[in-house]
Amino acid sequence: MIATAELIARRFERFDREGFAILDHVLSPDQVAELLEATRTYAMGEHDGRLDRRGEVYGGRDLLWRVAEVRRLARSASLMTIVEPILGPGAFAVRGLFFDKTPSANWNLPWHQDRTIAVRRRLDVPGFGPWTLKGGIAHALAPAELLARMVTVRLHLDDCGPESGPMRVLPGSHAAGQVDPGAIATWSARAGSMAVDCLVPAGGAVIMRPLLLHASASGTGQGHRRVIHLEYAAEELPGGLEWYTADSD
Numbered sequence: 001m002i003a004t005a006e007l008i009a010r011r012f013e014r015f016d017r018e019g020f021a022i023l024d025h026v027l028s029p030d031q032v033a034e035l036l037e038a039t040r041t042y043a044m045g046e047h048d049g050r051l052d053r054r055g056e057v058y059g060g061r062d063l064l065w066r067v068a069e070v071r072r073l074a075r076s077a078s079l080m081t082i083v084e085p086i087l088g089p090g091a092f093a094v095r096g097l098f099f100d101k102t103p104s105a106n107w108n109l110p111w112h113q114d115r116t117i118a119v120r121r122r123l124d125v126p127g128f129g130p131w132t133l134k135g136g137i138a139h140a141l142a143p144a145e146l147l148a149r150m151v152t153v154r155l156h157l158d159d160c161g162p163e164s165g166p167m168r169v170l171p172g173s174h175a176a177g178q179v180d181p182g183a184i185a186t187w188s189a190r191a192g193s194m195a196v197d198c199l200v201p202a203g204g205a206v207i208m209r210p211l212l213l214h215a216s217a218s219g220t221g222q223g224h225r226r227v228i229h230l231e232y233a234a235e236e237l238p239g240g241l242e243w244y245t246a247d248s249d
Ligand SMILES: O=C(O)CCC(=O)C(=O)O
Pocket: 099, 109, 113, 114, 166, 167, 214, 215, 216, 227, 229
């Protein structure tokens, strides 16, 4: 029989190697129901963080700052049990996005890495930029060394099957650091044999490094594919930059 400590060590060794892991039971059915309600209210609201394409709202980028239930979830024991063994004690959520893929708000994304962070105010610190304003909040591309010390938890509120337009990942690609567009083409040429579709039941999660190359195909089914995407760090930013935070709690 394998000791629990050894099982945990093996799981994290694999996460380090592959840059992602799928966990089936992170949220209880009651938590899923509560979050479906909270995100329904959020998605109906008029706010600058809305993500829309051709008039169809498909999510939002200010979920963590707007929704108290999501801030509580981000700090909950069930999520910190996942995040702290990876980032160390004192890890905290820095941004939360909501995605809702449906037949009418559908999308596909090419292979990419998540390199954007949100900060309280723009300061021209080496390694950060180009800068953009999204919903009035300063965002910058962050250096790969910082992104390599972050982790993302993507919580699924619906069953995500092959027809749901699941996220696809290239295992191990996070270890390449920042990948320039030419190298992304090389990686994606290998994608056929290597890519893994992240099929996740409602209440499950994908844990991933932001630098892991990922993509997503359009959904072909009829339902929703709702995801709460939480990004965590365990350090303050250099050069006087500050993570953007909600003003309340
Ligand atoms: O949910 C998806 O379809 C993918 C989202 C994504 O690629 C991202 O968050 O960068």
